[in-house]
Amino acid sequence: MADETRKKEILDKLRNGVIQYDEDACREGAQEAIAEGLDANEAIFDGLVSGMEEVGRLFEAQEYFVPEILMCADALYAGLEILKPHCKQMDLGVKGSVVIGTVEGDVHDIGKNLVKMMFDVAGFTVYDLGRDVPLDKFVEEQLKTDSELVCLSAMMTTSMVGMPKVIEKIKEKNPNCMIMIGGAPTSKELADKWGADGYAEDASNALKEAIKMVAFLKKLRDEKAQKK
Amino acid sequence: MDAKQLKQFLHTEGATLVGVGDVTKALPKEIVHLNRGIAIAVNRNLTRETVDQLVRLQTLAEGWLKANGHRSLSIPPDSDRRKDKLITKLYKLFCHKTAATCSGLGWIGKNGLIINEQYGSKLTWATVLTDAPLGPDKPYISSRCGDCDLCVKHCPSGAVQGHLWSLRNPLMEMVSYDKCRSLKSGRTALKGKPNCGFCVTVCPYSRNGGARK
Ligand code: B12
Ligand code: SF4
Ligand code: SF4
Numbered sequence: 001m002a003d004e005t006r007k008k009e010i011l012d013k014l015r016n017g018v019i020q021y022d023e024d025a026c027r028e029g030a031q032e033a034i035a036e037g038l039d040a041n042e043a044i045f046d047g048l049v050s051g052m053e054e055v056g057r058l059f060e061a062q063e064y065f066v067p068e069i070l071m072c073a074d075a076l077y078a079g080l081e082i083l084k085p086h087c088k089q090m091d092l093g094v095k096g097s098v099v100i101g102t103v104e105g106d107v108h109d110i111g112k113n114l115v116k117m118m119f120d121v122a123g124f125t126v127y128d129l130g131r132d133v134p135l136d137k138f139v140e141e142q143l144k145t146d147s148e149l150v151c152l153s154a155m156m157t158t159s160m161v162g163m164p165k166v167i168e169k170i171k172e173k174n175p176n177c178m179i180m181i182g183g184a185p186t187s188k189e190l191a192d193k194w195g196a197d198g199y200a201e202d203a204s205n206a207l208k209e210a211i212k213m214v215a216f217l218k219k220l221r222d223e224k225a226q227k228k
Numbered sequence: 229m230d231a232k233q234l235k236q237f238l239h240t241e242g243a244t245l246v247g248v249g250d251v252t253k254a255l256p257k258e259i260v261h262l263n264r265g266i267a268i269a270v271n272r273n274l275t276r277e278t279v280d281q282l283v284r285l286q287t288l289a290e291g292w293l294k295a296n297g298h299r300s301l302s303i304p305p306d307s308d309r310r311k312d313k314l315i316t317k318l319y320k321l322f323c324h325k326t327a328a329t330c331s332g333l334g335w336i337g338k339n340g341l342i343i344n345e346q347y348g349s350k351l352t353w354a355t356v357l358t359d360a361p362l363g364p365d366k367p368y369i370s371s372r373c374g375d376c377d378l379c380v381k382h383c384p385s386g387a388v389q390g391h392l393w394s395l396r397n398p399l400m401e402m403v404s405y406d407k408c409r410s411l412k413s414g415r416t417a418l419k420g421k422p423n424c425g426f427c428v429t430v431c432p433y434s435r436n437g438g439a440r441k
Contacts, residue, residue: 066258067301070315077314113317 010038014047014079019054021071026079033083040086048076048083098149099141101129103162108155108183115151115182115200124149135162139169142177152196154183164194171195231362234266234292243285244271244351245344249330250364251357254398256321262301262357264364265327269344269351279305282354289356298360305354324353329395335368336393339379339427340402343372348434349427370394379427385411388427403427 010032017025026048033043055072058064064072098119102112109131119126127145129137142150150170154160160183167179180198181191191199235246251265268285272278286302293300304310307319325342328334334342334349341349371393380390387407391400411424428434 065261065299067262067315067318068299070313070318074313074315 006036007038010036011043011047011050014043015051015054017079018048018051018072018076019058021068021075023075023078026075027082030079030082034086040083044080044083048079052076097125097127097145097147098151099127099129099138099145099147100151100153101133101138102131102153102155102183103138103159103166104132104134105162106154106156106159107131109153112151112153115153135166136169138166139173142170143173147177149178149180151180151182153181154186157185160185160190163190163196167194167196229361229363231266234289234362237292238268238285238289241285241288242270242281243268244347245269245333247328247331247333247365248362249327249332249367251322251326251330254322254326254330258318259301259321259357261359262299264358264360264362265322265330266356266358266362267324267327267331267333268354268356269328269333269347271347271350272352273350274305274352278352282352286354286356293356293358293360296360298358300356300358300360303355303357305352322355322357324355326398327355327357328353329398330364330367332365332367335371335373336398336402337371337379337431337433338373338377338390338392338402339383339388339431341428343431343433345372345433348431350434367395376432378430378432382426382430383408384424384426387411 010029013025013029014033017023017029029047030043033040033047052072055064055069059069100112100116100119102109112131116126116128125147127141127147129141138150138152141147150166152163152166154163163181163186167181170177170179178197179195180200181194181196182200186199188199231248235248238246245268247267249265249267250263252260252263254265255263266289268282268289270278270281270285272281282305283302286304290300290302301315301318303319303322303324305324307316307324310316310319325336328342328344329336334344337343337349339349342351342353343349344351373392377390380388385407387404389402389404391402393400393402408424
């Protein structure tokens with residue numbers, strides 16, 4: 001077992017590897033963590049994810065933009081791939097699953113895919129319905145998977161009108177389910193009017209939201225550890 | 229910011245052509261801040277080695293930009309084949325032809341390819357986008373194909389439409405890619421190789437470098 005200074009060194013390497021989007025550093029750090037007997041969960045959350053939190057701050061401060069975020073996430077994944085098989089199963093108390101798709105009549109999916117990726121990074125289980133998704137399919141899939149979040153994307157004023165219908169149907173069957181909408185023609189006002197719980201102006205904002213969720217997962221874990 | 233030093237550096241490292249274009253008009257929201265496109269070309273066919281060489285040049289350019297305090301995003305030459313990472317999803321937001329025309333290294337020929345005065349379309353391209361305020365080169369605003377229509381006549385699948393490209397309608401469809409693609413898959417089945425590329429070889433600019441001038 002590595003001593004405290006060495007442990008901090010490895011965690012810093014993982015953290016900085018993510019911040020500086022250096023995949024090799026993350027891989028190296030992960031390998032060292034395993035070789036020297038560090039707890040894999042700790043390496044993930046106090047190393048990699050803590051780096052991603054800083055990335056979120058840099059993004060907020062407009063030091064980083066979308067490309068940097070994605071490269072940072074790639075670095076995080078590089079480390080994660082090595083650490084994951086050594087992880088003890090974590091019970092976080094939330095299931096963290098999300099249904100996502102672009103609504104009927106709309107084939108724009110770049111923004112949706114960016115958002116989806118960030119959910120992946122945040123450790124969510126993602127049910128991606130793709131693009132041009134029939135409205136009822138969202139309702140069905142939510143019921144089937146019991147996801148706590150549904151994300152609807154639309155890039156056209158003609159297709160976004162389907163959103164309130166989906167929201168209404170889901171809320172009727174499952175009032176606790178959270179719904180987030182996004183895409184160029186949507187707005188905070190529309191989200192409020194239609195009864196959605198969240199709104200993201202564009203992929204960048206949805207990324208911010210998703211990063212907050214990563215931070216949230218980490219907080220849950222920390223609280224749990226404290227109770228022990 | 230003068231681009232001369234960077235260009236010289238990349239030339240000594242093996243780049244055939246290097247240009248800087250103001251690509252503001254072609255950028256989607258996610259990357260609006262990266263409004264300079266550095267177009268890099270090497271005088272070789274698209275092979276594994278060519279890709280490696282261009283990626284090496286891109287990495288060098290990125291290092292140079294970073295050392296000068298700037299951000300960058302490289303679009304690799306084989307951008308369509310890369311799917312293993314998250315960043316690869318951004319590649320389809322930008323195409324090499326745009327960087328090349330904006331940096332004055334070529335126009336879009338009737339064959340839908342970048343035509344450089346000296347090398348024709350026998351070049352392979354890569355792009356580095358950056359927020360460094362590099363002084364841009366003078367862009368091409370229209371086609372110089374003129375009356376020539378050799379590629380239209382010789383394309384075996386009838387894919388080349390024969391339009392004259394201009395910056396007024398830069399995204400006009402020049403080539404019916406479905407036809408080109410189906411010809412290629414047919415050939416692959418027959419010969420195990422997809423190669424056609426008549427539209428490259430038949431072009432006078434590709435054949436004897438600027439002889440039509
Ligand atoms: C997918 C792809 C194909 C597909 C389909 C092409 C398509 N457009 O759908 C297929 C398999 C058919 C194909 C075939 C070939 N391809 Co190809 N292909 C690509 C790839 C990966 C993406 C192109 C793409 O889809 N771009 C999106 C569309 C919207 O843009 P575009 O048509 O490329 O470019 C337009 C804009 O740039 C715009 N534009 C130009 N200037 C400006 C300026 C402004 C301000 C704006 C807003 C827009 C704008 O005008 C262009 C023409 O309409 C590129 C690599 C890359 N990442 O760019 C190589 C690439 C275009 N291909 C290349 C080559 C060599 C070929 C082939 C000759 C291969 C062969 N030997 O068989 C053939 C030729 C077919 C032909 N006549 O075009 C080279 C071209 C080099 C050159 N000198 O032009 C490239 C650049 C690869 C490289 N790294 O060098 N290709
Ligand atoms: S590659 Fe062949 S089929 Fe395709 S456009 Fe060129 S000449 Fe036509
Ligand atoms: S063959 Fe002629 S028309 Fe075709 S791209 Fe070359 S110059 Fe233009």
